[in-house]
Amino acid sequence: MSVTSISPSQKNIEHYEERVDMACSFRWAVRYNLHEAVANHFSLAVNDEGTQFLMNPNQRHFSRVRASDLLLLDANDPATMDREDAPDPTAWGLHGSIHRHCAHARCVMHCHSIHATVLASLKDSRLPAIDQNSAMFFNRQVADEGYGGLAFEEEGERCAAMLSDPKVKTMIMGNHGVLVIGSSVADAFNRLYYFERATENYIRALQTGQPLRELSEEIAEKTASEIENYPSQAHRHLEELKAILDSEGIGIAFIKVIKNIVGGRMTIKELVKYFKDFHNLEELLP
Numbered sequence: 001m002s003v004t005s006i007s008p009s010q011k012n013i014e015h016y017e018e019r020v021d022m023a024c025s026f027r028w029a030v031r032y033n034l035h036e037a038v039a040n041h042f043s044l045a046v047n048d049e050g051t052q053f054l055m056n057p058n059q060r061h062f063s064r065v066r067a068s069d070l071l072l073l074d075a076n077d078p079a080t081m082d083r084e085d086a087p088d089p090t091a092w093g094l095h096g097s098i099h100r101h102c103a104h105a106r107c108v109m110h111c112h113s114i115h116a117t118v119l120a121s122l123k124d125s126r127l128p129a130i131d132q133n134s135a136m137f138f139n140r141q142v143a144d145e146g147y148g149g150l151a152f153e154e155e156g157e158r159c160a161a162m163l164s165d166p167k168v169k170t171m172i173m174g175n176h177g178v179l180v181i182g183s184s185v186a187d188a189f190n191r192l193y194y195f196e197r198a199t200e201n202y203i204r205a206l207q208t209g210q211p212l213r214e215l216s217e218e219i220a221e222k223t224a225s226e227i228e229n230y231p232s233q234a235h236r237h238l239e240e241l242k243a244i245l246d247s248e249g250i251g252i253a254f255i256k257v258i259k260n261i262v263g264g265r266m267t268i269k270e271l272v273k274y275f276k277d278f279h280n281l282e283e284l285l286p
Contacts, residue, residue, distance in 0.1 A: 015046050015054060019067035021185035022054055024242045026065040028189070029111065034196060035062040040111040040177075041091035043073075043099065044185055050103040051075040055095055058088045075100040090150050097156030098181070104166045105181035107188035115199040116178035125172045129220035130205060130212050133198035136227040138220035142168050147175040170195055182234075190234035 013019065022044055029035045029042075038059040045053045054070040056062070071087055073080055075096045081089060091110075098105050119125055125143045129135040142162050148155065159171060163181060169191060171179040178195060182188030205212055215223070227233075 013068060014072065016067070018044055018046055018054060018185070019070050020242070021238060022056075022070055023065060023067040024238060024245060025109070025185050025189045026056065026062040027245060028241050029192075030061075030063045032193060032196070034111050034113040034192065036112040037061075039088075041088065041095060042109045042185075042188075043091075043095040043107070045099055045103075045106045046072070050099055050106060053095065053099050055087055055091060057085065058091075093153040093156040094159060094179075095156070097153060097160040098163060101157075101160040102163050102181070104183075105163060107182045107185050108179065109182075109188045109192050110173075110177065110179040111192070112177035113192075113196045115203050116172070116196055117176070118203050119199045120172050120174050120176055120178065125174055127172070127195075127199060127202060128212065129215040129223070131198070131201055132223060132227075133194050134202060135215055135220045135223035136194060137170055137198065138215075138217075138224045140167055140224060141170040141172060143172045143174055144176075145174045147173070184234075186234040186238035190237050193237070 022042060025042055029040075038061050040062070041056055043053045043055040045051070052072065052074050054072055056065050057069050057071055060069065071085060073087060073092075073096070080086065080092060080096070086092075094110060095108050098108050119127060120143075125145075127134050127137050127141060129138045144159055144162060146155075146158055159173070159179065162168070162171060169181050173179055178192070180188050180191045180195060182191055
Protein backbone atom coordinates (compact mmCIF):
# COMPACT_ATOMS: atom_id res chain seq x y z
CA MET A 1 0.00 0.00 0.00
CA SER A 2 1.46 3.37 -0.94
CA VAL A 3 0.54 7.00 -0.45
CA THR A 4 1.47 7.46 -4.11
CA SER A 5 -1.08 4.91 -5.32
CA ILE A 6 -4.38 6.23 -6.61
CA SER A 7 -7.50 4.58 -5.28
CA PRO A 8 -10.80 4.59 -7.17
CA SER A 9 -12.05 7.31 -4.81
CA GLN A 10 -8.99 9.51 -5.47
CA LYS A 11 -8.56 9.15 -9.24
CA ASN A 12 -10.07 12.53 -10.04
CA ILE A 13 -8.38 14.61 -7.38
CA GLU A 14 -6.55 17.46 -9.10
CA HIS A 15 -2.74 17.45 -8.86
CA TYR A 16 -2.78 14.23 -6.86
CA GLU A 17 0.94 13.45 -6.85
CA GLU A 18 1.86 17.02 -5.99
CA ARG A 19 -0.62 17.00 -3.12
CA VAL A 20 0.87 13.77 -1.76
CA ASP A 21 4.37 15.26 -1.78
CA MET A 22 3.14 18.40 -0.04
CA ALA A 23 1.22 16.43 2.60
CA CYS A 24 4.35 14.43 3.31
CA SER A 25 6.44 17.58 3.70
CA PHE A 26 4.02 19.04 6.26
CA ARG A 27 4.06 15.84 8.35
CA TRP A 28 7.84 15.69 8.35
CA ALA A 29 8.22 19.40 9.08
CA VAL A 30 6.48 18.57 12.36
CA ARG A 31 8.71 15.58 13.07
CA TYR A 32 11.84 17.61 12.31
CA ASN A 33 10.48 20.40 14.54
CA LEU A 34 10.50 22.97 11.75
CA HIS A 35 6.91 24.11 12.38
CA GLU A 36 5.42 26.71 14.72
CA ALA A 37 1.88 26.38 16.14
CA VAL A 38 -0.57 27.08 13.27
CA ALA A 39 1.70 29.55 11.48
CA ASN A 40 4.08 29.05 8.52
CA HIS A 41 3.27 28.02 4.97
CA PHE A 42 4.43 25.82 2.07
CA SER A 43 3.29 26.29 -1.53
CA LEU A 44 3.81 24.54 -4.86
CA ALA A 45 3.20 25.89 -8.38
CA VAL A 46 1.14 23.59 -10.60
CA ASN A 47 0.98 25.43 -13.94
CA ASP A 48 3.76 26.27 -16.41
CA GLU A 49 3.72 29.97 -15.57
CA GLY A 50 4.06 29.21 -11.86
CA THR A 51 1.14 31.46 -10.91
CA GLN A 52 -1.33 28.78 -9.85
CA PHE A 53 -0.26 27.04 -6.68
CA LEU A 54 -1.25 24.72 -3.86
CA MET A 55 -0.91 25.98 -0.28
CA ASN A 56 -1.92 24.84 3.20
CA PRO A 57 -5.25 26.14 4.54
CA ASN A 58 -5.43 29.02 6.99
CA GLN A 59 -4.14 28.17 10.48
CA ARG A 60 -4.26 24.38 10.16
CA HIS A 61 -1.61 22.59 12.19
CA PHE A 62 0.96 20.96 9.91
CA SER A 63 0.34 17.57 11.52
CA ARG A 64 -3.28 17.68 10.33
CA VAL A 65 -2.80 18.89 6.76
CA ARG A 66 -4.03 16.26 4.30
CA ALA A 67 -3.44 16.19 0.56
CA SER A 68 -7.09 16.99 -0.10
CA ASP A 69 -6.99 19.99 2.27
CA LEU A 70 -4.56 22.02 0.16
CA LEU A 71 -5.95 25.18 -1.39
CA LEU A 72 -5.54 25.78 -5.13
CA LEU A 73 -4.84 29.49 -5.58
CA ASP A 74 -4.06 31.88 -8.42
CA ALA A 75 -1.46 34.56 -7.75
CA ASN A 76 -3.17 36.84 -10.26
CA ASP A 77 -6.65 36.56 -8.77
CA PRO A 78 -7.44 39.78 -6.84
CA ALA A 79 -10.50 38.14 -5.24
CA THR A 80 -8.49 35.44 -3.47
CA MET A 81 -8.92 36.95 -0.02
CA ASP A 82 -12.70 37.17 -0.56
CA ARG A 83 -13.00 33.38 -0.80
CA GLU A 84 -14.81 31.53 1.97
CA ASP A 85 -11.66 29.41 2.38
CA ALA A 86 -9.29 32.36 1.99
CA PRO A 87 -5.67 31.63 2.89
CA ASP A 88 -3.77 33.26 5.72
CA PRO A 89 -3.26 36.91 4.63
CA THR A 90 0.47 36.87 5.36
CA ALA A 91 0.83 33.60 3.43
CA TRP A 92 -1.01 35.14 0.49
CA GLY A 93 1.15 38.26 0.62
CA LEU A 94 4.41 36.33 0.68
CA HIS A 95 3.73 33.27 -1.47
CA GLY A 96 1.40 35.04 -3.88
CA SER A 97 4.06 37.65 -4.64
CA ILE A 98 6.81 35.08 -5.15
CA HIS A 99 4.71 32.88 -7.43
CA ARG A 100 3.61 35.98 -9.34
CA HIS A 101 7.14 37.20 -10.05
CA CYS A 102 9.50 34.20 -9.78
CA ALA A 103 8.49 31.43 -12.17
CA HIS A 104 11.62 29.47 -11.23
CA ALA A 105 10.39 29.26 -7.62
CA ARG A 106 8.18 26.23 -8.15
CA CYS A 107 8.04 25.35 -4.47
CA VAL A 108 8.24 27.90 -1.65
CA MET A 109 8.63 26.92 2.00
CA HIS A 110 8.60 29.45 4.83
CA CYS A 111 8.93 28.62 8.51
CA HIS A 112 10.25 29.85 11.85
CA SER A 113 12.46 26.89 12.67
CA ILE A 114 14.48 27.40 15.83
CA HIS A 115 18.07 27.62 14.64
CA ALA A 116 17.31 29.43 11.39
CA THR A 117 15.40 32.03 13.39
CA VAL A 118 18.31 32.38 15.82
CA LEU A 119 20.52 33.09 12.80
CA ALA A 120 17.94 35.61 11.52
CA SER A 121 18.17 37.37 14.89
CA LEU A 122 21.91 38.03 14.63
CA LYS A 123 23.23 41.32 13.27
CA ASP A 124 25.22 39.31 10.73
CA SER A 125 22.71 36.73 9.50
CA ARG A 126 25.05 35.25 6.91
CA LEU A 127 25.58 31.50 7.21
CA PRO A 128 29.33 30.96 6.66
CA ALA A 129 30.68 27.78 5.05
CA ILE A 130 32.16 26.02 8.08
CA ASP A 131 31.19 22.45 7.17
CA GLN A 132 29.75 20.42 4.32
CA ASN A 133 26.13 21.25 5.16
CA SER A 134 26.66 25.00 5.36
CA ALA A 135 28.83 24.96 2.22
CA MET A 136 25.80 24.00 0.14
CA PHE A 137 24.41 27.51 0.77
CA PHE A 138 27.56 29.37 -0.25
CA ASN A 139 26.70 32.15 -2.75
CA ARG A 140 23.14 30.78 -2.75
CA GLN A 141 21.63 32.71 0.15
CA VAL A 142 20.36 36.23 0.70
CA ALA A 143 19.37 38.10 3.86
CA ASP A 144 16.31 40.32 4.01
CA GLU A 145 17.11 43.09 6.48
CA GLY A 146 13.94 45.08 5.96
CA TYR A 147 11.63 43.48 8.52
CA GLY A 148 8.72 45.81 9.22
CA GLY A 149 6.08 43.60 10.82
CA LEU A 150 3.90 40.81 9.50
CA ALA A 151 4.56 39.64 5.94
CA PHE A 152 1.73 41.22 3.98
CA GLU A 153 2.00 42.02 0.27
CA GLU A 154 4.58 44.80 0.63
CA GLU A 155 7.08 42.42 2.21
CA GLY A 156 6.11 39.74 -0.28
CA GLU A 157 6.97 42.03 -3.20
CA ARG A 158 10.32 42.91 -1.61
CA CYS A 159 11.20 39.27 -1.00
CA ALA A 160 10.21 38.29 -4.53
CA ALA A 161 12.59 40.93 -5.92
CA MET A 162 15.42 39.52 -3.80
CA LEU A 163 14.82 36.04 -5.24
CA SER A 164 15.02 37.11 -8.89
CA ASP A 165 18.41 35.37 -9.31
CA PRO A 166 17.64 31.65 -9.80
CA LYS A 167 20.93 30.75 -8.09
CA VAL A 168 19.67 32.24 -4.81
CA LYS A 169 17.41 29.65 -3.21
CA THR A 170 17.53 30.47 0.49
CA MET A 171 16.44 33.67 2.19
CA ILE A 172 17.28 34.44 5.79
CA MET A 173 14.39 36.69 6.78
CA GLY A 174 15.91 39.05 9.33
CA ASN A 175 14.10 39.08 12.70
CA HIS A 176 11.66 36.58 11.25
CA GLY A 177 12.68 33.13 9.98
CA VAL A 178 13.73 31.40 6.79
CA LEU A 179 12.33 30.90 3.30
CA VAL A 180 13.60 28.43 0.72
CA ILE A 181 12.61 27.82 -2.88
CA GLY A 182 13.10 24.80 -5.10
CA SER A 183 12.22 23.16 -8.38
CA SER A 184 10.00 20.63 -6.60
CA VAL A 185 8.72 19.71 -3.15
CA ALA A 186 11.64 17.32 -2.72
CA ASP A 187 14.18 19.98 -3.72
CA ALA A 188 12.75 22.66 -1.41
CA PHE A 189 12.17 20.37 1.58
CA ASN A 190 15.65 18.90 1.35
CA ARG A 191 17.07 22.44 1.32
CA LEU A 192 14.94 23.46 4.31
CA TYR A 193 16.06 20.40 6.25
CA TYR A 194 19.75 20.98 5.57
CA PHE A 195 19.56 24.69 6.27
CA GLU A 196 18.19 24.00 9.73
CA ARG A 197 20.91 21.37 10.32
CA ALA A 198 23.60 23.74 9.09
CA THR A 199 22.41 26.65 11.22
CA GLU A 200 22.25 24.43 14.30
CA ASN A 201 25.87 23.38 13.72
CA TYR A 202 26.88 27.01 13.25
CA ILE A 203 25.09 28.23 16.40
CA ARG A 204 26.62 25.42 18.44
CA ALA A 205 30.07 26.23 17.03
CA LEU A 206 29.63 29.88 18.06
CA GLN A 207 28.71 28.76 21.57
CA THR A 208 32.14 27.17 22.04
CA GLY A 209 33.79 30.58 21.75
CA GLN A 210 36.53 29.01 19.63
CA PRO A 211 37.66 30.39 16.24
CA LEU A 212 35.66 29.00 13.32
CA ARG A 213 37.34 26.88 10.66
CA GLU A 214 35.75 28.55 7.64
CA LEU A 215 36.19 26.98 4.22
CA SER A 216 37.93 28.88 1.45
CA GLU A 217 35.67 30.43 -1.19
CA GLU A 218 37.06 27.99 -3.76
CA ILE A 219 36.29 24.88 -1.71
CA ALA A 220 32.92 26.24 -0.54
CA GLU A 221 31.78 26.91 -4.13
CA LYS A 222 33.10 23.53 -5.30
CA THR A 223 31.20 21.77 -2.52
CA ALA A 224 27.98 23.70 -3.18
CA SER A 225 28.15 22.82 -6.87
CA GLU A 226 28.85 19.15 -6.15
CA ILE A 227 25.89 18.93 -3.79
CA GLU A 228 23.61 20.66 -6.31
CA ASN A 229 24.52 18.08 -8.92
CA TYR A 230 24.52 15.05 -6.64
CA PRO A 231 22.15 12.55 -8.29
CA SER A 232 18.66 12.14 -6.85
CA GLN A 233 19.53 12.93 -3.22
CA ALA A 234 16.59 15.25 -2.59
CA HIS A 235 14.20 12.97 -4.47
CA ARG A 236 15.29 9.92 -2.49
CA HIS A 237 14.99 11.83 0.79
CA LEU A 238 11.31 12.59 0.12
CA GLU A 239 10.59 9.10 -1.21
CA GLU A 240 11.98 7.56 1.97
CA LEU A 241 9.87 9.90 4.09
CA LYS A 242 6.77 8.85 2.16
CA ALA A 243 7.71 5.20 2.58
CA ILE A 244 7.87 5.67 6.36
CA LEU A 245 4.40 7.25 6.36
CA ASP A 246 3.16 4.35 4.21
CA SER A 247 4.37 1.73 6.66
CA GLU A 248 2.95 3.58 9.64
CA GLY A 249 -0.36 4.13 7.86
CA ILE A 250 -0.75 0.43 7.18
CA GLY A 251 -0.14 -0.33 10.85
CA ILE A 252 -2.76 2.20 11.94
CA ALA A 253 -5.26 0.79 9.45
CA PHE A 254 -4.60 -2.77 10.63
CA ILE A 255 -5.28 -1.80 14.24
CA LYS A 256 -8.47 -0.04 13.15
CA VAL A 257 -9.65 -3.17 11.28
CA ILE A 258 -8.91 -5.49 14.22
CA LYS A 259 -10.88 -3.22 16.54
CA ASN A 260 -13.82 -3.27 14.12
CA ILE A 261 -13.76 -7.06 13.82
CA VAL A 262 -13.52 -7.57 17.58
CA GLY A 263 -16.32 -5.08 18.07
CA GLY A 264 -18.48 -6.89 15.54
CA ARG A 265 -18.62 -3.91 13.17
CA MET A 266 -16.84 -5.59 10.23
CA THR A 267 -17.21 -9.00 8.58
CA ILE A 268 -14.40 -10.94 6.90
CA LYS A 269 -15.88 -10.02 3.50
CA GLU A 270 -15.82 -6.34 4.46
CA LEU A 271 -12.26 -6.77 5.71
CA VAL A 272 -11.12 -8.05 2.29
CA LYS A 273 -12.86 -5.17 0.54
CA TYR A 274 -11.31 -2.66 2.96
CA PHE A 275 -7.78 -3.71 2.14
CA LYS A 276 -8.56 -3.94 -1.56
CA ASP A 277 -9.66 -0.30 -1.49
CA PHE A 278 -6.93 0.79 0.91
CA HIS A 279 -5.07 3.00 -1.59
CA ASN A 280 -6.66 6.04 -0.01
CA LEU A 281 -4.64 9.03 1.05
CA GLU A 282 -7.26 10.10 3.57
CA GLU A 283 -6.61 6.82 5.42
CA LEU A 284 -2.84 6.77 5.06
CA LEU A 285 -2.44 10.40 6.07
CA PRO A 286 -5.18 10.75 8.70
